Amino acid sequence: MRHNDRVKVALVAESFLPHSNGVTNSLLRVIDHLTARGDEAMVIAPESKGSEGPVRYGIASITRLPAMGWPGYRDVRVALSGVGKISRVLEEYEPDVVHLASPFTLGWTAVRAANELDLPCVAIYQTEIPSYADRYHMGWGEGILWNRVLNIHERADLTLAPSTYAMRQLEQLGVPRLRLWPRGVDAARFHPTKRSDDHRKAWAPHGEIVVGYVGRLAAEKRVEDLARLAAVPGISVVIVGEGPSHEKLRTMLPDAHFTGFLTGEDLAHAVASFDLFVHCGELETFCQTIQEALASGVPVVAPRRGGPIDLVDHGETGFLYTPGQLDEMVAYVTALVEDAEMRERFSAHARISVEGRTWEKVCDRLIDYYEEAAAIREDRPALPVETDKALKNLAWRPSEVASRTKPRKSGDNS
Numbered sequence: 001m002r003h004n005d006r007v008k009v010a011l012v013a014e015s016f017l018p019h020s021n022g023v024t025n026s027l028l029r030v031i032d033h034l035t036a037r038g039d040e041a042m043v044i045a046p047e048s049k050g051s052e053g054p055v056r057y058g059i060a061s062i063t064r065l066p067a068m069g070w071p072g073y074r075d076v077r078v079a080l081s082g083v084g085k086i087s088r089v090l091e092e093y094e095p096d097v098v099h100l101a102s103p104f105t106l107g108w109t110a111v112r113a114a115n116e117l118d119l120p121c122v123a124i125y126q127t128e129i130p131s132y133a134d135r136y137h138m139g140w141g142e143g144i145l146w147n148r149v150l151n152i153h154e155r156a157d158l159t160l161a162p163s164t165y166a167m168r169q170l171e172q173l174g175v176p177r178l179r180l181w182p183r184g185v186d187a188a189r190f191h192p193t194k195r196s197d198d199h200r201k202a203w204a205p206h207g208e209i210v211v212g213y214v215g216r217l218a219a220e221k222r223v224e225d226l227a228r229l230a231a232v233p234g235i236s237v238v239i240v241g242e243g244p245s246h247e248k249l250r251t252m253l254p255d256a257h258f259t260g261f262l263t264g265e266d267l268a269h270a271v272a273s274f275d276l277f278v279h280c281g282e283l284e285t286f287c288q289t290i291q292e293a294l295a296s297g298v299p300v301v302a303p304r305r306g307g308p309i310d311l312v313d314h315g316e317t318g319f320l321y322t323p324g325q326l327d328e329m330v331a332y333v334t335a336l337v338e339d340a341e342m343r344e345r346f347s348a349h350a351r352i353s354v355e356g357r358t359w360e361k362v363c364d365r366l367i368d369y370y371e372e373a374a375a376i377r378e379d380r381p382a383l384p385v386e387t388d389k390a391l392k393n394l395a396w397r398p399s400e401v402a403s404r405t406k407p408r409k410s411g412d413n414s
Contacts, residue, residue: 007370008040010095010119012086012110014102015077016045016062018053020263021216022288023102023126026183028057030099033363035059042093044086046077046106063089065106079106086113095119097370102126103152111155115383120373122366123156124181125149125166128283128306132220150174155383157373160366162286163307177376179369182310184359185291189265192297192351194272203257203273208236209337212274212298214267214289215281217243225280227252228326232334240270272296275343276336282323284308294318295354299346301332317350 011031016024027043034041041060046067047053055062065085067077086109090098098114100107100123107123114121130145153159153175160181161167170178203210211229215221223245226237230253237256239249250258262270271277277293279302284290286307290300294311300318302308312318319332336343 006039008096009099011043011099013045014106027101029359031058031060046079083109083113086110087116104129108152111152120377121156122373123153123159125161131283157376163310165306165309166285183288184362185295185354185357187295189268190292190295194268196269196273199273203238204236209275211235212238212277214240217241217245220283222280224252228330274298294350297347297351317353
């Protein structure tokens, strides 16, 4: 694989169109880039609930696998195919590299299939799934899930992490061959000029300061923390997104404006119409919606953990608060609400901070990583396909596994 040669990529996704989320959106940008280069691609993804979904996107054909729904989260689909099925699909396609997008369930099967066929494999760490366990009242299982993450990424030839925080987290877990790969942003679509008078009239008829959130409405996003902003006078809270917590949040935030799910130009106009953006989720490996808010010239308030640490320049483009310290979050929001000059200054700095972060540059770097993975694969011994022995024994010693595999939290607030 040389940089100017055509590349044939198998993209394995835990979710894909018609579902739209951070993983799907990143994959679409990768496929767009491969299309522009004249490369070839296929997507392997779980079947969609109630819809067959598209059979192609750009140059990429889409292979759907039988799947079941995840209890309590209807949009999450878990593929049921084993290693043999994935191996046959890959063997027939003959890719130059296998790209695992936020691998966990299907990703565990696919990485073993790639190992069986001796194919270069790049794993994209994108979702901190193990830490979701506590938010869903299953904290006992966090160590088991971190062990699965380690199993997958040890077998991959390269693991790409989206932020410096995620890099440190995976290093502590013991994941080898790590590289930093952040996300691009469409700075033409997300732009301050997209500010909408119609949105402003609907959300802030009396000149209120619009405080917005964009993202999934789910427990791990901590959207309910926005209820603490009720004590801040002169604001209007706008929530963009859908998810299993929707009805609960409507009850907790009775005065907020809920737009539902938005995409494309509708989303761009909504974000540019915010005065500030607040994201309370503490488990973000990157947080693309923060980057889109910055591109729209909107200051950001977010926890000092995960991806926001790289994205928000504290005191210049927004504020980072100590995770869990909601009084601190409210104080930063209040300061921006009361100081129009500060908002204006932060807005200008926010836009400047993302200039040059194009998807073209980011995806060019991805091609380099594909090449590096191919070179690493040539030097690595073939890996066995059998299930990791440690995984078989997890049910007996969950506390021991948790202490061995769960990343340390000493740097959470750094």
